[in-house]
Amino acid sequence: MLLPRVCWEQCKIGGYDIPIKMKVIINAWACSTYPEFWEDPESFRAERFENTSVDFKGTNYHYIPFGSGRRMCPDITFGLVSAELFLAQMLYNFDWKLADGSNPLDIDMMEAEGTFAAKKIHLHLIPTSYAPNN
């Protein structure tokens, strides 16, 4: 869910009358899984972003992980760099195995309900420190 907005003028969206001053909350997850815009929307397919002009900067309304408009996330750059740096450090310094020895392709990617898209089933991993020979 994005931050709540207040409607500045009366309008109609998807057949619904939205009165002036009505509080509106945008469901970014619903936008990002709308079948009219996304093929097989609930599958994790990172390659769907290859060779496309769709990006996350708030002008493609079917993909708004950082929101859109004047209240969109002011720290997109910091957020992206932090996530990339963290992931790169974890992958560079450790080898990873699933704690129960199962196949990574069988990981259940269901999301829990809530404001943030956390995994429904926790991921239990065993890191092994990767120390290259000096």
Ligand code: HEM
């Ligand atoms: C990958 C990381 C991040 C994601 C996915 C993210 C996502 C979002 C989203 C969806 C919103 C609501 C936008 C809207 O309603 O249109 C938001 C707002 C905001 N974010 Fe982020 N964010 C991230 C990282 C950060 C970081 C690192 C900071 C600060 C250090 C930050 C600070 C804020 C602030 C202050 C707002 C409120 C803006 C306002 O009320 O005008 N975010 N973010």
